Amino acid sequence: MTPADLLRQLGHRVTSRLWRLGFASRFLLMTLLYSGTALKRFQLTIREIYFTGVLSLIIILVSGLFVGMVLGLQGYDTLQRYGSSEALGILVALSLVRELGPVVAALLFASRAGSAITAEIGLMKATEQLSAMEMMAVNPIARVVAPRFWAGVISMPLLAALFSAMGVLGGWLVGVQLIGVDEGSFWSQMQAAVDFRQDIMNGVIKSCVFGVLVSWIAVFEGFDADPTAEGVSRATTRTVVTSSLAILAADFVLTAFMFRGI
């Protein structure tokens, strides 16, 4: 293989990635343009909220509880060395509200709901249901894609808030009930340190951004899947991998903007 071939291959890869990114952006634009039906006939979206949001509840609640409990144990172990175990509330609440809540909930959401959306749309494409819809003059983006996209966007912030709340309860359970940190200072130090706008609202903004990212990637990968069994399986894997990477990268960028120098 000559150097020119290698360069050509590199160029081909870059252009195909760029082309796909452009296609994905145009797809997002089309989804937003055809969202009218999903919002007007809201029943369609409610149905999808059931499948993406409600069915993810168990995993989100249980994971949140355990993450909070682990934070309580580990945080106490470190903090008591410096004689400041009362700051456990601050540690648990800030790390959950700012980072772990939005990020871990989004990662779980991507693997629980995002993969399901991709598989569903991909299978619809493989069994030519999408083409059939077009034949009946029903726009598949308006009928299939947009409700799922909006369901993800609506569910994600709620799930992240639930995750954080469960985590704080888990931290309280371990810190106060099990280990015996003073309950009053646990809550009051937490309330003194956690700011509504700085910390909680920024966490909510993060989870909204992650919701858009995960839903976008999931519906796009499903719509773009090769219409074969193998293609659908590969698209599902790509959804989980791409959205996990996108969540972590976006989290870094958002954190750099939100919490710089405070």
Place this chain on the structure above:
Amino acid sequence: MNRAAIDLWVGLFVAIGLAALLFLALKVGNLSSTDVGETYAIQARFDNIGGLKVRAPVKSAGVVVGRVGEIRFDSENYVALVSMQIDKRYQFPRDTFATINTSGLLGEQYIGFEVGGDIEMLKAGEVMKKTQSAMVLEKLISQFMFDKAAEGEDKK
């Protein structure tokens, strides 16, 4: 799953989601306690602010009465210009003394107001006359060491 059941579940989901947000706002965060009321700004110049940060509390008699809004460097006088947002409910005399204190030995720094006896009150935008800089631990230690060294020489 029929439509009514799905509606019920989704309604429940949204309700507990919002309840979780409310729990975070009221029980975890400080929405219930501070910075809801209206504020007015006053300023103070310090030679050295130490580790004072934006949003640090302003306390008088240990009660939080406001927060630090902005910290700038005054390049004409080479001092730090700190503007504070004080709760409208509280008024302070014009000769109130602003000091930068540390809560605990190594805790966060805050501005403390020691109230003076002037009849006129500080108005919005006014600059406080009397301030005391932050206590810098290194300076304190070095001063202590010098004193000890001087004492040792006297004894000889």
